[in-house]
Amino acid sequence: MTTRYAALLRGINVGGAKKVPMAELRALMEGLGHDAVGTYLQSGQAVFGADHGDEESLAAELRDAIDKHFGFGVDVIVRDHAYLKAIADACPFPAADLEAKQLHVTYYSAPVDADRFAGIDQDAFRPEEFRLGDRALYLYAPNGLGRSKLAEALSRPRVTKGLIATTRNWNTVVKLVELTGA
Structure with missing residues (x-):
């Protein structure tokens, strides 16, 4: 079963540092096997579906992929829909x-x-x-x-x-x- 998540990337596309084009981020996440990948604004929000892993492993997977692809580290927090709704x-x-x-x-x-x-x-x-x-x-x-x-x-x-x-x-x-x- 697919769970919907949001990935929150910290400190990207701010003041010209750590540039992460959203189209490249979406393609990177699709390459990790995630589906229905989308981004919101340019400041580090992506949404996706995954049928494997948990919040911590998905965050680590994305953090490693960003480091490998873009050549710099980015802190990532992944939270599922139920958590995000409960917080709101x-x-x-x-x-x-x-x-x-x-x-x-x-x-x-x-x-x-x-x-x-x-x-x-x-x-x-x-x-x-x-x-x-x-x-x-x-x-x-x-x-x-x-x-x-x-x-x-x-x-x-x-x-x-x-x-x-x-x-x-x-x-x-x-x-x-x-x-x-x-």
Whole structure:
């Protein structure tokens, strides 16, 4: 049985570095035996069907193929449709009332617990705030991610040590649910 997944590539096509043309990425993934491969935007989202492997092995397979094909490493997180939908459904913020630039989800490669974030005084960053989810963090940044001081604090090495972390705005979160649900 084929499962639908999204691959989240971290740090590609940003500022002229790590160029990954989406057509080449789709062809590469098809060459790995995945079906119904598609991409969303130029910033590192691909959707596909696979009837083998799990999230971790699929991420490792794609990471290795990208390194071999493009000649540079890229962090990859793979999540299935059920997980992506559960993350969208569990949003602790009123997503329907917010602009997409105000709400973000950071996906992590492994579970995170509150201890990682103990040194961050949320009150010091108000009205920005975050909540933890299942291998994810929801961030409300009313002035956008680029201006968010809380996002900066959340991305410090002491918080993300040992993890792959990649952030998507709410429009992308919702679109990935849609694209993997087909």
